[in-house]
Each structure stands twice: as C-alpha cells, then as structure tokens.
Amino acid sequence: MxxxxxxxxxxxxxxxxxxxxxxxxxxxxxxxxxxxxxxxxxxxxxxxxxxxxxxxxxxxxxxxASGTDMPPLLLDDDEAVAIAVALRTAAGGLTGMEETSLRALAKLEQVLPQRLRGQVTALQDATVTITWESRGPRVEPAVLTALAAACRDHEIITFDYTTRTRDHAPRRVEPAHLVASGGLWYLLAHDTGKDDWRIYRLDRITHPAPTGRRVPARTVPGGDPAAYVTSKIATAPVRHRALATVRASADTIRKRTWALADRIQPLDAHTCTVDASDNHLSRITQTLAVLDVDYTLDADPAVHDHLRTTALRTLHATAP
Missing domain, CATH: 1.10.10.10 (Winged helix-like DNA-binding domain superfamily/Winged helix DNA-binding domain)
Incomplete structure (x- = not known):
C-alpha cells in the first residue's frame, strides 16, 4: 500500500x-x-x-485527456535516456521531423537531472549520424500519430488510400500494428469491408479519421506482426520477375542477403533459390551482385537486358 x-x-x-x-x-x-x-x-x-x-x-x-497545455510527463531514468537518444536519431521517413526532434531534445535536456544529462551527452559525443538525402516516400507525422493512437485504443479508423495502381478508395479498418521496414512504414489492420487482414503503406494514406468505435483486439495471423508483414511484402506482385538458382547453401546466402530471408529456399545442402523479383531493375541487379557466387537466372527479358547493359558498362569501365 x-x-x-x-x-x-x-x-x-x-x-x-x-x-x-x-x-x-x-x-x-x-x-x-x-x-x-x-x-x-x-x-x-x-x-x-x-x-x-x-x-x-x-x-x-x-x-x-489532452489539454491546452501539456502537463509534465513522468519518466524513469531509462525512459528519459531512451527518449533523448531516440530524438537524437529520429526522423527517418517522416516529413519535417528533423528540426522538430532537435527542438524536443533541447527541451528535454534542460530538465534532465545531472546524472542523466551526463549519460546522454556521452552517447551523443560517441555517436555520429550519417544523413542521406531521402528520395523515398515520406510520411506525414499527423498520419503516423493518428494511426498509432487508433492502434493503441483498438479504435476503428477510416482513411483514403492510393493503391499500387494509383487507384483511390476509402478504407475502414481495425488497426493493429505499425511496422517500419526498409525506410517504409506499414499499417497492419483488419479491413472491415473485406473481412480480412490487409497491409497499407502509410505514405499512401490520407485523411485518417477516428470513428470513436472501439473493438476487441484481434490476434494477428501467426502471432508475429513483423513476420506477417515481411511475408506479405515478399509475396506481393512486382513488375519484374527474377529467380536465381544459386550454387551455395541457403544459410550462406541468408547471411549475405538478410533482407530477403523469406525469399531464399534450399534445394539441397549446397544449392538454393533466391527470388530477387522487384519493381526496380537496379535493385534486382544489386541483390544478385550481393550473392557473390555462381548462379543461373530465370527472369523476364527486361531483367536480362538490364543485366547485360550493366555488365557491359562495368567491362567498359574496367578495360585497360
């Protein structure tokens, strides 16, 4: 008591x-x-x-409830340090979050106890962040926070969605989890109209609106949200097909192409197949280059043409 x-x-x-x-x-x-x-x-x-x-x-x-002014938050030592470090390295894939993160970090550091400020300073002094100019899709912070709240509260939410074929359609879902992978954010949710699980890219979601209706939490098939999203992404339709039969064990190739673990299938102790299919020819070339062993390739003509062009360009660059 x-x-x-x-x-x-x-x-x-x-x-x-x-x-x-x-x-x-x-x-x-x-x-x-x-x-x-x-x-x-x-x-x-x-x-x-x-x-x-x-x-x-x-x-x-x-x-x-939310108020006009945010009251003080209560954080234990580990939580305070974790937030400071997260703010230091935040903003991947989110529009306009770099400056916002630095402002929040400055405010947090002002109120940190001296014992924690020393820990955070040591981490910052020892850490260097390499910032790449992002050309990939970016997510609006308001979309991310609205969906995160709906996942937390098990609240049905509606939004407009742009499909892979650029069609636009309204969606009504029971949100379950947000999953970040490969620079992209995904929403894993149960679609009420289709009565099935669906995965939505956050950069294609607009106008999220909570409905105020809460529902019991659903169990994700297999129990592992990250594994479920990974498996669905791996089997999603792509523009260019490329299947390599590789002269190396599946374990050897998994260590070199960890991002494609679900696309590697063993044939025997010394041979496996790698599904390098992708929407971008350059990424197929990169995946095959990482294999670093001999392989045969069953692929679309466009893939073969791109590989030949790349090989000739490489030979030309390395010629005496």
Missing amino acids: TTDMPARMLRLLSLLQTRREWSGTELADRLGVTGRTVRRDIDRLRELGYPVEGTTGHAGGYRL
Whole structure:
C-alpha cells in the first residue's frame, strides 16, 4: 500500500499516462488504496492542472485527456535516456521531423537531472549520424500519430488510400500494428469491408479519421506482426520477375542477403533459390551482385537486358 501521498499521486499520474483509460477499481488495486482515496487523489491532480476526465460505462473510470497545455510527463531514468537518444536519431521517413526532434531534445535536456544529462551527452559525443538525402516516400507525422493512437485504443479508423495502381478508395479498418521496414512504414489492420487482414503503406494514406468505435483486439495471423508483414511484402506482385538458382547453401546466402530471408529456399545442402523479383531493375541487379557466387537466372527479358547493359558498362569501365 502506498501511504505517502506525494509518492502515491506520482504513481497515479504515471499510471494514467501509460494507458488510455483505467477503471477506478484497477487504479485502487494498483495503488493499494480504496476507491475513495483514488477519487480524492484524482481531484488533487485536477487542482494541479491535469485534465483527468471521468468516463462512463459499467464501472466508470478515468483517463488523462489532452489539454491546452501539456502537463509534465513522468519518466524513469531509462525512459528519459531512451527518449533523448531516440530524438537524437529520429526522423527517418517522416516529413519535417528533423528540426522538430532537435527542438524536443533541447527541451528535454534542460530538465534532465545531472546524472542523466551526463549519460546522454556521452552517447551523443560517441555517436555520429550519417544523413542521406531521402528520395523515398515520406510520411506525414499527423498520419503516423493518428494511426498509432487508433492502434493503441483498438479504435476503428477510416482513411483514403492510393493503391499500387494509383487507384483511390476509402478504407475502414481495425488497426493493429505499425511496422517500419526498409525506410517504409506499414499499417497492419483488419479491413472491415473485406473481412480480412490487409497491409497499407502509410505514405499512401490520407485523411485518417477516428470513428470513436472501439473493438476487441484481434490476434494477428501467426502471432508475429513483423513476420506477417515481411511475408506479405515478399509475396506481393512486382513488375519484374527474377529467380536465381544459386550454387551455395541457403544459410550462406541468408547471411549475405538478410533482407530477403523469406525469399531464399534450399534445394539441397549446397544449392538454393533466391527470388530477387522487384519493381526496380537496379535493385534486382544489386541483390544478385550481393550473392557473390555462381548462379543461373530465370527472369523476364527486361531483367536480362538490364543485366547485360550493366555488365557491359562495368567491362567498359574496367578495360585497360
């Protein structure tokens, strides 16, 4: 039981910040106090400016609502250091996040205790970030945060989606997870119209709108969101087909092309196949070059033509 009131209120505030909604009974159990004590502590938090709302329902509950000013967050040492390091290296694939991350980092460092500031400074001094000019698709932060909130709250959300063929269609889904892979962000969700799981690229999503309707969380097929998304991406239709039969074991090739692990299939102890199919001819060339062993290739004519052109260009560049 937490008898020290300041410590108990800090613990209460920390709980409210970790979940969308708590029932009064759950909070009382976590704090080891009565429901009446929880209600008094909630009133004290409100007096301090924290926008704690009461919720309706069978048992009622509480949630920390958004206010005009963000109240102080409670972070333990590991959380504070993790956020500082994440801000230091943030913004991959997100539009306009570099400057925003630096502003947030400056604010956080001002309030860090000296013992933590030293840890963060040491990490920053020892870390160098190589920034590449991104030519790939970028995601709007507002889209990312809206979808993240819907995943957290198991709330049905609608949005407009641009397909691979540039068609536009509205979607209504039960969001489950956000997955980042290869510089792209994906939403894994259960499509209510198709009654099936679907994967959506965030850079093709616009106008996300929460519906206010919450549903029970669904279990992702196989139980592993990352593995499910990886397998679907690997089997998605692509523009250029390229299947290599490689004179090396599957384990050897997996170590060289870890990003294509699901596309490598063993034939025997010394031979495997690698599906290097892709929408971009240059990426097929890069994948095959990484194999670094002999192989035969079954591919579309465009792939063969591109490889011949690349090989001739290389020979020309290396000729005496």
